[in-house]
Amino acid sequence: MRSEMLRDPVLSRPRPRAVTPYKKSLAEWLYLPLFGGLMVTLRHFVRNLIKGPRYTIEYPEKRRDYSHRFRGHHILTSRPDGSLRCVACFLCATACPADCIKIESGEHPDVNIEKYPVVYEIDMLRCVFCGYCVDACPEEAIIMSNNYDMAYFHRDQSKVGKNDLMKPYTFDPSQLGYRPHYPEEDAQRAKMRREAFNLVQAAREAGATEVAS
Amino acid sequence: MSDAIRSANDTVANNTVAHDDSVFGAEEMELNFGPQHPSTHGVLRLKLKVDGERIVDCYPIIGYLHRGTEKLFELNPFFQNVPHTDRMDYVAAATNNLAYVGAVEKLIGLTVPPRASYIRVLLCELQRISSHLLWLATHAIDIGAMTPFFYCFRERELVLDLFEQYCGARLTLNCMRPGGQPFDLPHGWVDTCREFLELFPAKIDEYENLLTNNRIWKKRTIGIGVLSPEVAVEYGITGPMLRASGIDFDLRKAMPYEIYDQVDFEVPLAENGDTYDRYLVRMEEMRQATRILEQCLDQLPEGALMAKKARVLKAPKGGEVYHGIEGPKGEIGFYIVGDGKPIPHRCHVRAPSFINLQSLPELVSNHMIADLVAIIGTTDIVLGEVDR
Numbered sequence A: 001m002r003s004e005m006l007r008d009p010v011l012s013r014p015r016p017r018a019v020t021p022y023k024k025s026l027a028e029w030l031y032l033p034l035f036g037g038l039m040v041t042l043r044h045f046v047r048n049l050i051k052g053p054r055y056t057i058e059y060p061e062k063r064r065d066y067s068h069r070f071r072g073h074h075i076l077t078s079r080p081d082g083s084l085r086c087v088a089c090f091l092c093a094t095a096c097p098a099d100c101i102k103i104e105s106g107e108h109p110d111v112n113i114e115k116y117p118v119v120y121e122i123d124m125l126r127c128v129f130c131g132y133c134v135d136a137c138p139e140e141a142i143i144m145s146n147n148y149d150m151a152y153f154h155r156d157q158s159k160v161g162k163n164d165l166m167k168p169y170t171f172d173p174s175q176l177g178y179r180p181h182y183p184e185e186d187a188q189r190a191k192m193r194r195e196a197f198n199l200v201q202a203a204r205e206a207g208a209t210e211v212a213s
Numbered sequence B: 001m002s003d004a005i006r007s008a009n010d011t012v013a014n015n016t017v018a019h020d021d022s023v024f025g026a027e028e029m030e031l032n033f034g035p036q037h038p039s040t041h042g043v044l045r046l047k048l049k050v051d052g053e054r055i056v057d058c059y060p061i062i063g064y065l066h067r068g069t070e071k072l073f074e075l076n077p078f079f080q081n082v083p084h085t086d087r088m089d090y091v092a093a094a095t096n097n098l099a100y101v102g103a104v105e106k107l108i109g110l111t112v113p114p115r116a117s118y119i120r121v122l123l124c125e126l127q128r129i130s131s132h133l134l135w136l137a138t139h140a141i142d143i144g145a146m147t148p149f150f151y152c153f154r155e156r157e158l159v160l161d162l163f164e165q166y167c168g169a170r171l172t173l174n175c176m177r178p179g180g181q182p183f184d185l186p187h188g189w190v191d192t193c194r195e196f197l198e199l200f201p202a203k204i205d206e207y208e209n210l211l212t213n214n215r216i217w218k219k220r221t222i223g224i225g226v227l228s229p230e231v232a233v234e235y236g237i238t239g240p241m242l243r244a245s246g247i248d249f250d251l252r253k254a255m256p257y258e259i260y261d262q263v264d265f266e267v268p269l270a271e272n273g274d275t276y277d278r279y280l281v282r283m284e285e286m287r288q289a290t291r292i293l294e295q296c297l298d299q300l301p302e303g304a305l306m307a308k309k310a311r312v313l314k315a316p317k318g319g320e321v322y323h324g325i326e327g328p329k330g331e332i333g334f335y336i337v338g339d340g341k342p343i344p345h346r347c348h349v350r351a352p353s354f355i356n357l358q359s360l361p362e363l364v365s366n367h368m369i370a371d372l373v374a375i376i377g378t379t380d381i382v383l384g385e386v387d388r
Helices: A002-006 A032-051 A091-095 A132-136 A162-166 A187-196 A199-212 B003-018 B069-073 B078-086 B093-108 B114-143 B147-167 B189-211 B215-221 B229-235 B240-244 B275-299 B352-357 B360-364 B369-379 B383-387
Strands: A074-076 A101-107 A115-123 A142-144 B028-033 B045-051 B054-061 B317-326 B331-339 B346-350
Touching (some): A132 B078, B028 B369, B054 B369, B069 B346, B078 B093, B215 B369, B229 B240
Antiparallel strands (some): A074 A142, A101 A115
């Protein structure tokens, strides 16, 4: 392979052994091309001064609105009567590449439902947020929210149990993330997203002023 | 001046006389560069032998980020390894996914439906743009140009936004499965992507305005870290580094995978193989990626996303396969051996960063330490991939 490549017409073409040292042209001698770059930064500076900051999000106060597919903190969904939909089939635990789901199953009092999870624990520090548990679930019992700030004081706190997985986001559809079935992203929500923070629009406006100037 | 310092100065002066064969008249010294140095882009440690400010020898010490990914591959079923590939080259997860998934498909013999193929190419080219933007940002800030860093991250945000809308993650995408694509493009994704493609070429011009004719940038990059084509071939270097040395080798053209034979694009080449040329090649690659993306969006067919396949993918007994694709850093390839089970028997990764890093001692010899920073930046290494 190597000898073939060395016989390659491109390779065998004579070429300078050492690169010719950099010679400044007259314009470069006068530092003229630097002014082109300085104009770019100056334009941005002036525009930011007039219109205010456009690209930074002041994080704890303002939050980024993520899409419907965002893979964040898990949610265990529940039946209308408030019990878990999970039937402790262990498919999510089997599909998990990080091995972070711990389930202990028990008999369900309702004869129509075979099992329920006595313990359902996800170690959030082990989880790689790949979404395979959601893909594997036959009952749509586990889905993901778009909550991404998970911080813990102790490692024990990172093992999130049944109650914490059920509680927070189940009833707020705007905070749902990756899940098997998406209702069509309605125009209202899409509009909201765009008005909230539109990077593309901001960048295009920036581009338009540059082309004009 | 105290006597002690004066006598120490005298000793240095005497040494200078004794070792007058070296250039600066000082003794050769060993210097550890890294592993916690911001310009090594991770945990790379370099043992330098320096003569004053001049580098005589360089010995990269790697393995600080070793996680045993290749061994992990042997423990999991085929589909479960895709998230592991995200974490090798963590700024270019889509190309890693495609290389792995492509190797598995080749091993098992699956044909990917055309729509899935197009979506894969879309993701990979977006990933190329985002990876090159990150490279330019960090490379420029290493050399001392602060402004491109902010501009590059500004546009990279748009690309990551597109990824997030498609697969729900910004870096660790996990966006491909053996046999096809797990989900379709969401509503409005194509339009958002087109909006990005409309504004992006002007942004590349903006970066070039800041850097290409900048006298300081030229002085810091021209003639620095020259890689001759012969040496590049000997080391097995691929990607923009190889093409900057003037060798026309791009896997997208040489062995077209997915639908690269149906799109029209050019492979940028340069002559000298120095840091400046590598910069030019990568800038042009971003423009070409924009062209590929536009064509893909125009040609995007309707249809199925997943090939017909068994519920549990089993590798044929004794089957072995190598599949390489052109990633942003070079040829990323997976070698997989199957033994009739649903898990790989052995998996090896040809990581472009690792192989490109080998040329570092060659590139930095006889340069100043300040140029070493520029050269590490131009090799575009990601230590997650070097150490795996």
